[in-house]
Amino acid sequence: MLSSTDAVRTAWRLLDTPPAPGAWNMAVDEALADGVRDGGVPILRFYRWTPACLSLGRNQPSDGYDRDEIGRRGIDVVRRPTGGRAVLHHRELTYSVIVRDGVLGSPRQAYAAINRALVAGLRRLGIDARLQPAGQGRAPIPSLAPCFEQPVEGEVTAAGGKLVGSAQRRERGVILQHGSLPIDDDQSLVPALMKAGTPVDPPAPPATLSALLGRAPEWDELVGALAAGWEETVGVRLERGGLSGAEMRGAEGHRGHYENPAWTWHR
Numbered sequence: 001m002l003s004s005t006d007a008v009r010t011a012w013r014l015l016d017t018p019p020a021p022g023a024w025n026m027a028v029d030e031a032l033a034d035g036v037r038d039g040g041v042p043i044l045r046f047y048r049w050t051p052a053c054l055s056l057g058r059n060q061p062s063d064g065y066d067r068d069e070i071g072r073r074g075i076d077v078v079r080r081p082t083g084g085r086a087v088l089h090h091r092e093l094t095y096s097v098i099v100r101d102g103v104l105g106s107p108r109q110a111y112a113a114i115n116r117a118l119v120a121g122l123r124r125l126g127i128d129a130r131l132q133p134a135g136q137g138r139a140p141i142p143s144l145a146p147c148f149e150q151p152v153e154g155e156v157t158a159a160g161g162k163l164v165g166s167a168q169r170r171e172r173g174v175i176l177q178h179g180s181l182p183i184d185d186d187q188s189l190v191p192a193l194m195k196a197g198t199p200v201d202p203p204a205p206p207a208t209l210s211a212l213l214g215r216a217p218e219w220d221e222l223v224g225a226l227a228a229g230w231e232e233t234v235g236v237r238l239e240r241g242g243l244s245g246a247e248m249r250g251a252e253g254h255r256g257h258y259e260n261p262a263w264t265w266h267r
Helices: 004-009 022-037 067-072 107-124 187-193 209-213 219-234 245-259
Strands: 011-016 043-047 053-056 076-079 087-089 092-100 156-158 165-171 174-182 237-241
Touching: 022 043, 022 053, 022 076, 022 092, 022 174, 022 245, 043 219, 067 187, 087 187, 092 107, 092 219, 107 156, 107 165, 107 174, 107 219, 219 237
Parallel strands: 011 043, 011 237, 053 076
Antiparallel strands: 043 092, 053 087, 092 174, 165 174
């Protein structure tokens, strides 16, 4: 973990990247992880998706999804490099955090630190966000159930519902964690993207920012609150910037992997 002295003098990069297709968004996270692995500073990134995109967890089965129906609805599909279950990215904010091992402690400690920072940022918006208490909810196995079906221990909740769905990967000395924060409820559409007869119960509606605030927050307002909560909780300074030329080229190199149907639809 960073000491208080190290935290104060440590600058992280803050990236707010434009809306993009699913394969590009995952390729960018992969390229950023490469850069951090090669000695770059830690990164906090916020991003959106266009068109709407269903993202599948790394080890989640895909055979229950109706590819024709997904296509008819104009929805993109990508498989994430991290675990977890399906998320429909549309009216939401996605964050990613990329750090070297040990910067935020162990993977479990990093997960907890990131969720605490998210809670602090959400409270700046006036939301009574909390962490799911210990002993309430267990980590789900990979399945066709939607990500927001139920909160598990340590996840961010509000008004009794899961508010942030997150997944993490540790690979070659770097931790990548990213997650989805719904602004409006699109997750109820996920069962409609499955083949007829697929045994999945309709999920309970997730908590959403619009329902909790009575309005949809502006993007800059949301990013500003989450960034401020991050600086307050983690104790680092965020420096806003953009993708470098090397990172853009790196993402181009990774994009083919995430566009490959053999990766997206593997079982």
